[in-house]
Amino acid sequence: MRFVERLLLENQAWAGEIKHRDPHMFDRLSAGQSPEVLWIGCSDSRVPAEQICNTSPGEMFIHRNVANRVCPNEAGFMSVLEYAVAVLKVRHIIVCGHHRCGGVQAAMTDENTGFSHLDNHLDGIRDIRRRHANELAKMNNDADRLDQMVALNVIDQVRTLSELPLIKAQWSCHQRPTIHGMVYALETGRLREIERWDGEHCEAVQACAV
Ligand SMILES: [Zn+2]
Structure with missing residues (x-):
């Protein structure tokens, strides 16, 4: 079978199963959405946000791109952020990176990938790598260095988000989304929070060393 x-057959089976388990779920979802969370994650097929958090349709508004970047100059990214924050009024924004990230791996050197859009997209991670060159050089092996860069990238995205005028404006009025930086370990399936921004300052939730 192709x-x-x-996929189409699996979809029919899934829809039937949901209808059986929760006969009104599709009616509720048709009426609208009010997710609590905006998830900004990596496009990697091994990190499906809803599955690893065991959430149902309607609970998370999701944006995924290579290496879970916050992209203030991209209309696609900013439209998701605007809608999530200003219209859906999400209470939490999660930036989630993951171990063995191919996007971060590609940014571990200055060598171009040969794909212009991808290289432009990854340049910001290369900047983070240069800023933390001494710290990274002290690490024992490439795998640890990569996982540490994943964490540093997440922290950088949390801080970039917290400084956006859109987010600052939300904090000056009634709606105050907390920003969480998380890392997903492919090898264990576990998610952990490493950084949190509560409107005034970013704080480390756990040591980001892996
Ligand atoms: Zn990735």
């Missing part, structure tokens, strides 16, 4: 045919 893969896409399998």
Whole structure:
């Protein structure tokens, strides 16, 4: 059976199962959404946000791109952020990186990937790597260095988000989304929070060393 045919069949089975378990769920979802969370994660197929958090449809508003970047100059990214914060009024924004991230791996050197959009997208991670060169050089091996860069990238995205005028404006009025930086360990399936911004300052939640 072709893969896409399998997907369509699986969808029918899923919809039937949901209808059986929760007969009104699709009616509720058709009426609108009020997710609590905006999730900004990596596009990597191994990190499906809803599955690893065991959430149901309607609970998370999701944006994914290579290496979970906050992109203030991209209309696609900013429209998701605007809608989530100003219209849906999410209470939490999660930036989630993950171990063995191919996007971060590609930014571990200054060598171009040969793909212009990808290189532009990854340049910000290369800047983070240069800023933390001494710290990274002291690490024992490339795998640890990569996982540490994943954490540093997440922390940088949390801080970039916290400084956006859109987020500052929300904090000056009634709606105050907390920003959380998290890292997902592919090897254990565990998610942990490493950074949190509560409107005034960023604080480390756990040591980011892995
Ligand atoms: Zn990734």
